[in-house]
Amino acid sequence: MAKQKTSEPLTGTALLQKVKTLATLSKTQKAKACGYYTVTKGGGERVNLLQFLTALLEAEGIALDEPAAERGRDGRSANYRIAVQANGHLLIGTAYTEQMALQPGDAFELVLGRKHIQLKQLNPID
Structure with missing residues (x-):
């Protein structure tokens, strides 16, 4: 059954404060009280315990995943090697172009070193 959207669940310090006031409840009851549940078409309620626990960790400043900006499209971290x-082409991946805020048409100068190739971005022509 499809789920219906409920109001936004608590996050950050508001979540931490609410959880402290609910010390005697179970974690499922705490999750529901903080808004981490959905109502199905049949009127039943489904508690989103994983989202609740993840939000609690983030509110405490513990990040389980690295930020999306540091990963490529498929979730791998950039290793700064190509x-x-x-066919002889060098392909620069999305993770690098997004990190450098590059746009289609940006130009570079290739600086050939003894053991490396350096890309030097040219100033845009106005």
């Missing part, structure tokens, strides 16, 4: 493709 390989020459079979």
Whole structure:
């Protein structure tokens, strides 16, 4: 059954304060009281315990995942290395272009070193 959207659940310090006031309840009851549940089409309630616990960790300043900006499209971290493709091209991935805020048409100068290639961004022509 599809779920219906409920009001926004508590986050941050508001979540921490609410949980402290609910010390005698179970974690499922705490999650529901903080808004971490959905109402199904049939009128039943489903508690989103994983979202609740994740929000609690984030409110305490504990991040389980690295921020999305540091990962590429498929979730891998950038390792700042690229390989020459079979056709001789060098492909710079999305993780790098997003991190550098590059736009289509941006130009670079290749600086060839003894053991490296450096990309130097050229100033845009106005």
